[in-house]
Amino acid sequence: MKPHILVVDDDPALRELLEEYLGDNELRVTAVANGDAMKKALDESVVDLVVIDLRLNGEDGMQLARGLREKSAIPVIIITGRQEEADRVMGLEMAADDYVTKPFSNRELLARIRAVLRRYQLNPTELSHATSETKRRAYRFAGWELNVLLRRLTTPNGERVELSNGEFNLLLAFCEAPRRVLSRDRLLELSRLHGAEVYDRSIDVSILRLRRKIEENAAEPRYIKTERGAGYLFDTDVDILS
Structure with missing residues (x-):
């Protein structure tokens, strides 16, 4: 079955172009103009990846991407203006798996879509692990709870x-690997950050940011x-909530 790509962009010419080009390259494409149409498309069919323009007419594409990330694990690629570096960084920080800058070539977008899909695609050796993983609704450690489905972290105080x-x-x-030493390269691989340049610069920066959020003293x-x-070692017991 062809992967289903949802394109959210208010430019009708670009929507038509991407529908045709991506459709000619073994992808099923639904192209919509706004957030309401995006939500309707997500309700009506299974979507494998969303491409969303951050500069939508009258809407905040970043908010749509963030809302999508909070409710699902569907991968997201954002489209930004060439000069909007802050948007690219914020998009990768808050929601997106990758980005493309306007103007972009169809081939570049296709390559990025395929790369993100590959990172989310299961191979036979991972299938049993992934099947059991989908049953894990949340992880709990020292009173903290990480909800996998909602992508939400709550403190011991709720x-x-x-x-x-x-x-x-x-x-x-x-x-997923408590009390085990994980190398920087392994953490990049496990957390799927190797495709996002904002994290490739240093895993240590990401560790520091996370520590500031969960540690009493970073x-x-x-x-x-x-x-x-x-x-790094995650030095605490972790319970799996299914």
Whole structure:
């Protein structure tokens, strides 16, 4: 079955172009102009990836992408203006798996779509692991709860903590391998950050940001500990809630 791509852009000419080009390259494409149409498309059929323009007419594409991320794990590619570096960084921090800048070539967008789909695609050796993983609704450690389906972290007091897409994936990787030393390269692989340049610069920066959100004292971490020369250790028991 062809992967189903949902394109959200208020430019009718671009929607028509992408429908034709991506459709000619073994993808099923639905192209819509706004958030309401996006939600309707998501309700009516299974979507494998969403491409969304951040500069929609009368709507905040970033908010739509963030709302989508909070409710599902569907991968997202954002479209931004060439000069809008802040949008690209914020998009990757908060919601997106990748981005393209206008003007872009159809071939570039197709390549990025395929790359993101590959990162989410299951191979036979991973199938049994993934099947059991989908049954894990949440992880709990020291009173904290990481809800996998809602992509939401709550404190022991029940307060919600906002996580970027990268921070969520990183914490999920730790919860799946508690009390095991994970190298920087392994963390990048497990958290699927290797495709996003904002994180490739340094896994340590992402670790520091996450520590500031879950540690009482980020300078003396209780949970995410540094193993010098080896990587990081999530030093706490983790319970799986199914």
